[in-house]
Amino acid sequence: MADNPAAFPDAAPEVPDASSVERAFLRRPSIGIRARLALGFLSFIVFAVAVTVGAWIMLSRLERRLRFLEVADRYTMEIQQARRFEKNYFLYGGNLQDVQEHIANARRLLVAVAPDAAEVVASAELGKMRDHLGRYETLIARLVARDGAHASADRAERPAIEAELRDHGSQMVAFALELAEKERASVNATLALFKRLPVAFLAFLLMFSVVVANFLARQIVGPLSRLMATTQRIAGGDFTPLMPLRWYRDEFSTFSVALNTMMRELARRQEVLVQSHKLSAIGTLTSGVAHELNNPINNITLTAEMLKEDYGSLADEERLDMVNDLVVQGARAQKIVRNLLDFAREGEITTERLDLVEVLRQAASLAANQIKLSGAKIAIDVPSNLPAIHGDRQSLSQVFVNLLLNALDAVGKGGHVSIAAGTSREPGYVQVVVSDDGRGIPAHVLPKVFDPFFTTKSRGKGTGLGLSVSLGIVRQHGGDIRVESAPGRGSTFTVLLPAAMVPGLTENDAQATRPSASKPSRPV
Amino acid sequence: MQERLQVLVLDDEPIVGKRLQPALAKVGCDVEVFDAPGPALQRVAAKRFDIVVTDIRMEDIDGIEVLEDVLERWPTTKVIMITGYATVEVAREAMAKGAFDFIAKPFKPQELRDVIARAAEALGFAGIERAAADDPA
Numbered sequence: 001m002a003d004n005p006a007a008f009p010d011a012a013p014e015v016p017d018a019s020s021v022e023r024a025f026l027r028r029p030s031i032g033i034r035a036r037l038a039l040g041f042l043s044f045i046v047f048a049v050a051v052t053v054g055a056w057i058m059l060s061r062l063e064r065r066l067r068f069l070e071v072a073d074r075y076t077m078e079i080q081q082a083r084r085f086e087k088n089y090f091l092y093g094g095n096l097q098d099v100q101e102h103i104a105n106a107r108r109l110l111v112a113v114a115p116d117a118a119e120v121v122a123s124a125e126l127g128k129m130r131d132h133l134g135r136y137e138t139l140i141a142r143l144v145a146r147d148g149a150h151a152s153a154d155r156a157e158r159p160a161i162e163a164e165l166r167d168h169g170s171q172m173v174a175f176a177l178e179l180a181e182k183e184r185a186s187v188n189a190t191l192a193l194f195k196r197l198p199v200a201f202l203a204f205l206l207m208f209s210v211v212v213a214n215f216l217a218r219q220i221v222g223p224l225s226r227l228m229a230t231t232q233r234i235a236g237g238d239f240t241p242l243m244p245l246r247w248y249r250d251e252f253s254t255f256s257v258a259l260n261t262m263m264r265e266l267a268r269r270q271e272v273l274v275q276s277h278k279l280s281a282i283g284t285l286t287s288g289v290a291h292e293l294n295n296p297i298n299n300i301t302l303t304a305e306m307l308k309e310d311y312g313s314l315a316d317e318e319r320l321d322m323v324n325d326l327v328v329q330g331a332r333a334q335k336i337v338r339n340l341l342d343f344a345r346e347g348e349i350t351t352e353r354l355d356l357v358e359v360l361r362q363a364a365s366l367a368a369n370q371i372k373l374s375g376a377k378i379a380i381d382v383p384s385n386l387p388a389i390h391g392d393r394q395s396l397s398q399v400f401v402n403l404l405l406n407a408l409d410a411v412g413k414g415g416h417v418s419i420a421a422g423t424s425r426e427p428g429y430v431q432v433v434v435s436d437d438g439r440g441i442p443a444h445v446l447p448k449v450f451d452p453f454f455t456t457k458s459r460g461k462g463t464g465l466g467l468s469v470s471l472g473i474v475r476q477h478g479g480d481i482r483v484e485s486a487p488g489r490g491s492t493f494t495v496l497l498p499a500a501m502v503p504g505l506t507e508n509d510a511q512a513t514r515p516s517a518s519k520p521s522r523p524v
Numbered sequence: 525m526q527e528r529l530q531v532l533v534l535d536d537e538p539i540v541g542k543r544l545q546p547a548l549a550k551v552g553c554d555v556e557v558f559d560a561p562g563p564a565l566q567r568v569a570a571k572r573f574d575i576v577v578t579d580i581r582m583e584d585i586d587g588i589e590v591l592e593d594v595l596e597r598w599p600t601t602k603v604i605m606i607t608g609y610a611t612v613e614v615a616r617e618a619m620a621k622g623a624f625d626f627i628a629k630p631f632k633p634q635e636l637r638d639v640i641a642r643a644a645e646a647l648g649f650a651g652i653e654r655a656a657a658d659d660p661a
Contacts, residue, residue, distance in 0.1 A: 291581070291608040295537050298630035302543040305633050310546065325539055373581065 021241045025257050028249040036219060036250070040212045047208065051201055062190050069183045071113045076176035078106040083169045086140070090162055096144050103137050129175045136168040223252035230259060237475050239267040270472055273452065277465035278398055282344050284405055288369025289340050296333040300326055339366055342394075343401070349392045353500055356389055356421060356430060357382050363400035364419065370405060375413035382421040387430055387499035395473045396497075402466040403434040403493050410438030410491060423499070429479070430499045435492040441485035449483060529553045529644055530572070534564040534590060535579040535606060544577070547633035548640065561585035565593055572598050575643050577636065579606045580614060580626075588621060595622050602643035604636075 082102035088094045110133065114126065139161050146157065230242060241260040244253065307314070307322045314322075343366055360382055364371075371378050400419075407417040417436045424431035441449060441456075448454045450471045455464030471481050478498045485491035531553040533544050541557030548555045556573075558564035561582055568576065576594050580587035591603045605618045605626035618626050624643050627636060 294608045294629040299537055299539040299543075301630040301632060302540060302547075306543045306547055309633070325542075329539070375586070 021243060021260055022257050025244050025249055025253045028244060028247060028253065030250065031248040032250045033220065033252075037216065040216055043212065044208075047205075055197070058190070058194070062187065062194075065183065065187050065190070068113060069180065069187060071109055072176065072180040072183055075106055075109040075113065076173070076180055078102045078109065079169070079172050079176050082106065082136075083173065086165060086169060089143075096140055096147070099140055100137075100144070103133070103140065107133060107137070125175070129172065129179075132168045132172045132175070136165060136172060139165045139168070227252070227255060227259065234259075234263060234266065237270075237472055239263040239270075273465055274395070274398070274469045274473065277402075277469040278344070280465070281398065281401055281405065282340070285340060285343070285366055285370065285401070288367070288373055289336055291373060292336050292369040293333055296329040296336070299329040300333075303329070336369075343397060345394070349395060351390055351392060353388050354391050354393055354396070356386050356432065356497070357384060359393060359396050360400055360419060360421060360432065362393075363397045363404060366397070366401050367404040367408070370408055371417075374408045374411070374415075376408055376411045376415045376417055379416065379418040380420075381418065386421055387423065389430055389477075389497045390500050391477045391497065392473075396477070399470040399473050399495065400432065400434070402470045403495070406466060406493075407434055407436035407438065407491070410440075411436045412438070424496055426496060428499055428501075429496045431497075432495045433492060434495070435490060437490040440487040440489050441483070441491055442487050446483065446485060450481070527649075529640070529647075529649055530574045531555045531577065531640065532558065532564060532567065532573045532575070533577045534558045534561060534582075534587075535577075536560065536582045537579070540579075540606075544633065544636065548637065551637055551640075553640070561590055565590065568594055568597060573601055574647055574649070575602045575604065575624075575640055577604045577606065577640075579608075580618070581608050588617060591618065591621055591623055600647070602647060604639055604643065606631075 079102070082099045085094065085096070085098040085102065089096055089099065110130065143158075143161055143165075146161075226245075233240075241263060242256045244256075303322050303325050307319065307326075311319070339362070342362075360380070364378070364380060404417065404419070411417060415436060415438055417434070420433045420435075422431060422433075423429070445456065450467050451464075452468040453464040454468070467481070474481050474495055474497065479496045482494045482496070483491065484494075529552060531548055533541050533548070533555060535541060536559050538559045541559060545555045545557050553575075556567065558567065561578075561584060564578075565585070573594075576590070578587045578590045587605055591605065594601055594603055602624040603622070605623050607614055607618075607626055607628050615626055624646070625639050627639055
C-alpha cells in the first residue's frame with residue numbers, strides 16, 4: 001500500500017461529479033462482451049462458409065473441365081477416325097461418307113464444347129480450328145462431288161485436294177491433341193492446388209484463432225486488471241471515481257459504474273464515520289469542559305450570592321470589584337463553551353490557507369481540561385515561522401485533538417505528552433509530532449491501529465475510529481500519519497501535511513511545484 | 525464569648541477564597557485563604573486548623589493529597605472537599621480517606637456554611653449556623 005500513488009490524492013483533487021461520470025459511461029455506445037464474443041465466433045463462421053463456397057465453386061469448375069476433357073478426347077477421336085477413312089479413301093478408294101459422318105460429329109462436339117473451350121484455348125485458336133474443320137469439310141464435299149461427276153473430273157485436281165486435305169487434317173489433329181493436353185495439364189494443376197488447400201486452410205485457421213483469442217483475452221484481462229488496481233486504491237482510501245477510458249461501453253462499464261456508486265457510498269460513510277467519531281471526541285471533551293465550566297460558574301455564584309447578601313454593607317469599590325469579577329468570569333465561561341461549540345459545529349469542509357500553529361493551539365486548548373484532569377504534563381514546541389498549509393481547520397483540529405486525547409489516555413497521571421511541529425525531512429511537507437511516554441503499542445497491534453473499529457480500550461470507552469478517521473482526514477489533505485512505538489517506551493505519531501508553497505500561489509500552482517518523487521510512505 | 529473556628533480555604537481559583545473569606549468570617553470563623561497547595565500545606569504544618577476546605581482538582585498537588593497530609597498531622601481536623609463535579613469514585617475515595625464531607629461546584633456560600641456548621645458541631649462548637657441566621661450584620 002505504501003508505494004501505491006493512489007493513496008495520496010492531491011490536496012484538493014478535482015473530483016469529478018459521480019453522476020456526470022456515470023452519464024459519460026452511459027453516453028457511450030454499448031458493445032458488450034457477449035457481442036464481442038459473438039463477433040469473434042461469427043468471423044470464424046464467415047470464414048468457414050467462404051472456404052466451403054470457394055471449394056464448391058472450384059469443384060464444380062473441375063467437374064466441368066473433366067467433362068470438357070472427355071469431349072475433347074472424343075473430338076480428337078472423331079477427327080482421327082475421319083482421317084483414317086480419308087487415308088483409306090486415297091489408298092484403296094473407299095467412300096467418303098464415313099469421313100463426312102465423323103467430321104459432322106466432330107463439328108457438333110466443337111459447337112457443344114465451344115463455351116467451355118474458351119477457358120482453355122484462345123478464341124482465335126478456336127476460330128482457326130473451326131476454319132480448318134470447315135475447309136476440310138469443304139474439300140471432302142468437293143471430292144464427293146467430283147466422284148459423282150466422273151466424266152468432267154480433272155485428274156490433276158485430285159492430288160492438290162489430297163495435299164490440302166492432309167495439311168488441314170494433320171493441323172486439326174495437332175490442335176485437338178494440344179487442346180486435350182492443355183486441358184489435362186490445367187486439370188492436374190487444379191488437383192494439385194486442391195491437395196495443398198487443406199494445409200493452407202489449417203495454417204490460416206491456426207493463425208486466425210490465435211489472433212482472435214488474443215484479442216478477446218486482452219479485451220477482458222485489461223479491464224479486469226484495471227478494476228483490481230482500483231479496489232486496491234479504494235482500500236488505500238482513495239475514492240476518486242473511475243473515468244471511462246474507451247469509446248464504447250460493456251459489462252465492465254456497468255461494473256465501473258457500480259464501483260463508482262460503491263465509492264460514493266464509502267465516501268459518504270467515511271464522512272459519517274468522521275462525524276460520529278467527532279461526536280465521541282466531543283463526549284470526551286465535554287466532561288473536561290463541564291469540569292472547567294464549573295469554575296467560572298462557581299465564581300459567579302459565590303460572587304453574586306455575596307453581593308446580594310452584603311449589598312447594603314459593601315463599599316462602592318468592593319461592589320464594583322465584584323461586578324467586574326462577574327463580567328470576567330462570564331466571559332471566561334463563554335470562551336470555554338465557544339471553543340467546544342466551534343469544534344462540534346458540523347461545518348462544510350472548506351479548504352483555506354491555515355496557520356498550523358493556530359490549529360495546534362486550538363486543539364491544545366480544546367484538550368486543555370482533559371490535560372488538567374489527567375494530571376499529565378504537556379510540552380508544546382511549535383515554531384512561529386512554520387510554513388502555512390492548505391486544509392480544513394475543523395477536520396485538522398479533530399486530528400490533533402484525537403492524537404492528544406490518545407496520548408493522554410496512554411500516559412495517565414504524571415506522564416508526559418509533547419507536541420512538536422516543524423518542517424519535515426520530506427521536502428515540501430510540514431510535520432507535527434505528538435509523542436508520549438506512555439505504555440506504548442505492542443508490535444503485533446501496530447499495523448492495525450489505523451483500522452476502523454480497532455481499539456485497545458475497554459468496551460464503551462473508545463470507538464476505535466479515532467486513528468482511522470484521522471488518517472482519512474490527513475490523506476484527504478495529501479498527507480500521511482506515521483507511527484512508531486515500543487511497549488513501555490511510549491508512542492510517537494507523526495502527521496505529515498503538504499506545505500503551502502509560496503504566499504499568493506493558487507492551490508494548483510502549489511501542487512505543480514510539489515515534488516512528487518518524494519511522497520512519504522507509511523511504514524505500517 | 526466563644527472561641528472562633530479556625531478555617532483554612534484552599535482553591536486554585538482566587539475568587540473562591542476572596543468571596544468565602546467574608547462569608548465565613550460573618551459566621552464566626554477565622555479564615556485563612558490560599559490559592560496554591562504548597563503554601564497551604566506549609567501553613568497547615570505550622571498551625572492547627574479546625575476545618576480545612578480544599579478543592580480536589582488542582583495543578584500540582586491534588587486535594588486528596590492535601591486531605592491525607594492534613595489528617596496525618598491533625599487527625600481531628602475536619603476536611604471538607606470541593607469537587608468540580610461530584611463523581612461517585614472521587615466522593616468515595618475522599619470519604620474513605622477520612623474527609624468530613626464534600627461539596628460540589630458550583631455551590632452557594634450558605635451551602636458551605638451549613639457543612640461547616642455540621643463540622644463545627646461535630647467538633648463541639650455550637651451556634652455557627654444559628655449565628656449565620658441570627659446575625660443581622
